[in-house]
Every structure is written in C-alpha cells, then in structure tokens.
Amino acid sequence: MVRIRLRRNGLKGQATFRIVAADKESPRDGRFLEILGSYNPRTEPFTFQVNEERIYHWMKNGAQPSESVAKLFKSVGLDERFARYKGGEALETVLADAEKYYAERKVDPKTRVAKAS
Numbered sequence: 001m002v003r004i005r006l007r008r009n010g011l012k013g014q015a016t017f018r019i020v021a022a023d024k025e026s027p028r029d030g031r032f033l034e035i036l037g038s039y040n041p042r043t044e045p046f047t048f049q050v051n052e053e054r055i056y057h058w059m060k061n062g063a064q065p066s067e068s069v070a071k072l073f074k075s076v077g078l079d080e081r082f083a084r085y086k087g088g089e090a091l092e093t094v095l096a097d098a099e100k101y102y103a104e105r106k107v108d109p110k111t112r113v114a115k116a117s
Contacts, residue, residue: 001023001024001062001064002021002022002023002024002033002058002061002062002063002064003021003022003023003024003063003064003065003066004019004020004021004036004055004058004059004063004064004065004066004069005019005020005022005028005065005066005068005069006018006019006020006028006039006066006068006069007019007020007022007028007029007032008028008029014042014111015041015042016038016039016040016041016042017038017039017040017041018035018037018038018039019035019036019037019038019039019050019055019069019072020032020033020034020035020036021033021034021036021058021063034054034058036050036051036054036055036058037049037050037051037055038050039072040111042111042112043107043108043109043110043111043112044107044108044110044112045105045107046107047107047109048072048076049102050078052078052081052094052095052098053091053095055078055082056082056085056091056094059082060085060086076101076105077101078098081094081097081098082094
C-alpha cells in the first residue's frame with residue numbers, strides 16, 4: 001500500500017519536511033516513490049508547497065495520506081478540492097482554485113527561532 005507522508009530534512013532543531021509517496025513498510029527517511037511537495041512548520045504561517053495534480057493522481061489510485069499529512073491537507077483545503085475532483089469537476093478548474101488559494105496565502109519567509117529546551 002502506498003502512503004503519502006512526511007520525510008524529515010534539515011538540521012537538529014530546524015526540521016523541514018518533504019511530502020512523499022512511499023510504500024507503507026519503508027522507513028520514514030528511507031525509500032520513496034516520488035516527491036510531491038514540501039512543508040516548513042517554522043515559518044508563520046507554515047510554508048506548504050505541493051504538486052496537487054500528482055497528489056490527486058496518487059490518491060485516485062489508492063494512496064492514503066498519513067494522519068499528519070491529512071491534517072495539513074485539511075488545513076489548506078486540499079481534501080475538499082480532491083472531493084470535488086472525485087465528484088466529477090474538471091481537473092483544470094480545481095487546480096485553478098488551488099492556484100488562487102496559494103496566491104492569496106501570505107507566508108513570511110523568515111523562520112522562527114527554535115525554542116531551547
């Protein structure tokens with residue numbers, strides 16, 4: 001089974017993540033099938049860049065998002081757009097709505113300072 005999940009990158013205390021399609025049994029930072037996007041939780045608001053067309057492709061063919069990725073998809077409205085696509089709406093229309101959403105979303109590229117424990 002294929003999962004859409006996060007793969008950790010970055011230094012200690014400065015994590016960034018790639019969103020990848022990977023086999024369910026492969027390790028977190030191990031083998032993957034395709035890089036679908038990136039996620040940086042340290043910016044305000046978080047940076048989220050994905051290739052929605054490829055995500056729709058994988059989900060249409062049975063890939064399941066992990067719990068954390070499903071929460072991210074819900075927070076940016078990707079799950080609602082996928083439901084519209086599955087319901088028969090044209091891919092171009094759904095992708096145009098996604099482009100509009102990401103263009104309106106203002107992200108400060110400065111990262112927050114990691115809190116010392």
